Each structure stands twice: as C-alpha cells, then as structure tokens.
Amino acid sequence: MGVFYEQFLTKDYGYKQKSFESIQQALLVLAILNGIFMGIIWALLTIGVYFLMFFIGRNKFLEFEYELTDSDLVISKIMNKKSRKIIGNIDIKNIVEVVSLNNFNRNDVKIINASLKGINKNDLNEKILIVRKDLNLIGYKIAMDKKLYEICTKINPIIFNKHIENNFRR
Structure with missing residues (x-):
C-alpha cells in the first residue's frame, strides 16, 4: 500500500497580513477614484x-507544504495565501546526503530555501536534503516534523541512518 503524508509549514503573520491586504484593496479603490477625478x-x-505592494506581499507572506506520496516529496511554496508554486520534486530514494543545518558547510551545493524564519522549531528538524540534478548538487532546506522524518527514514534507511550516526559522532 502506498504512503501519503502532508506537512504544512506556516506561521501566524497576524494583523500585518490583514493590514497589508486592506491597504492593497484601498489602493485599487483610490486608483479608480484618481482616474475619475485627478487624471490618468x-x-x-x-x-x-x-x-x-503585491510583489512585496508575495515574498513576505510565505508558507510551505511538503507532500510525500510513496517516495516522492513535492515541496510547494504558497505565496500570500493565494498562489502556489512547486519548487522541488525529490525522490527520497535518490537523496545523496542528509545534513543537519548546523553541520552544513559545503560550497558546492546550491541551496533552495523551503523553510520559514521565526517559526517554532521545537517540533521541527531543519535538514538539508541533497540531491543530484544532472551534474549539480542541489540542497533543499526543509523543516521536517517527526512523522515525516520517520517515513523518509523507512523509505531510504541508509542515507537517513547515516545522518543520525554522523550527528552522534560530533
């Protein structure tokens, strides 16, 4: 039977996001009024x-979704709660290396950030999953919860258990 797990990574932006959206709506009304009364x-x-403000909001108010189906991990970036973009599609079986964020010091890996700043990290492990695409190494910085990490360890035990052993030696 196939495996399916979904993890949603978000933080509460509170009144900032609502204020931002209200200002955007007010600007549209103001643009119409300016067009009528003040000129084009x-x-x-x-x-x-x-x-x-639209482009600032797209880059400021972010959420991420990690969707694991069988051995495929799809990483989606959700911008301003309105648009979604797939930023990574990783086959867990093809991961070259798993590195803890604190132990990462390689310059030959291009990092794609799929994690948020300022979230509660007590329940999450920030990892860098390194995969080989063509001739390049790409690292995806993600914040995995315990369940997602356990499922990935079952799918690719050699790489994920090697990561655990390396962390205990240091």
Whole structure:
C-alpha cells in the first residue's frame, strides 16, 4: 500500500497580513477614484504602488507544504495565501546526503530555501536534503516534523541512518 503524508509549514503573520491586504484593496479603490477625478497619471501611479505592494506581499507572506506520496516529496511554496508554486520534486530514494543545518558547510551545493524564519522549531528538524540534478548538487532546506522524518527514514534507511550516526559522532 502506498504512503501519503502532508506537512504544512506556516506561521501566524497576524494583523500585518490583514493590514497589508486592506491597504492593497484601498489602493485599487483610490486608483479608480484618481482616474475619475485627478487624471490618468495619478491613477497609474496608484496602480504602480499597488503592484509594488503585491510583489512585496508575495515574498513576505510565505508558507510551505511538503507532500510525500510513496517516495516522492513535492515541496510547494504558497505565496500570500493565494498562489502556489512547486519548487522541488525529490525522490527520497535518490537523496545523496542528509545534513543537519548546523553541520552544513559545503560550497558546492546550491541551496533552495523551503523553510520559514521565526517559526517554532521545537517540533521541527531543519535538514538539508541533497540531491543530484544532472551534474549539480542541489540542497533543499526543509523543516521536517517527526512523522515525516520517520517515513523518509523507512523509505531510504541508509542515507537517513547515516545522518543520525554522523550527528552522534560530533
């Protein structure tokens, strides 16, 4: 029988995100009013500020989803609770190395961040999963909960148990 597990990584942005969205909506109304009463130039300037805030919001209010199906881990980045982008598709069986974030010091690996700053890390282990794509090494920085880590260890015990042994030696 196949394995399916889903982990959602988010943090509470609180009033900041709601305020940001309210300001964006107000800017759209202001752009329409500026177009009617002040002229097209003021409307275009207001729309420019709206798009600036739109792109800032996409990069500021992030969430991640890790979806494990059989041995495929799909990492999705959710921007501003509206759009989703798949940033990684990893076959757990093809992971070259698992490194703890504290022990990582390699320059030959390109890191793709799929974790959040400022989250409660008591229940999460930040790891870098290194895979080989073509001739390059790519590391995905993710924050795994205990259940996801256990499932990955069952799928690829050699690499994940090697990671545990290396951590105890240091």
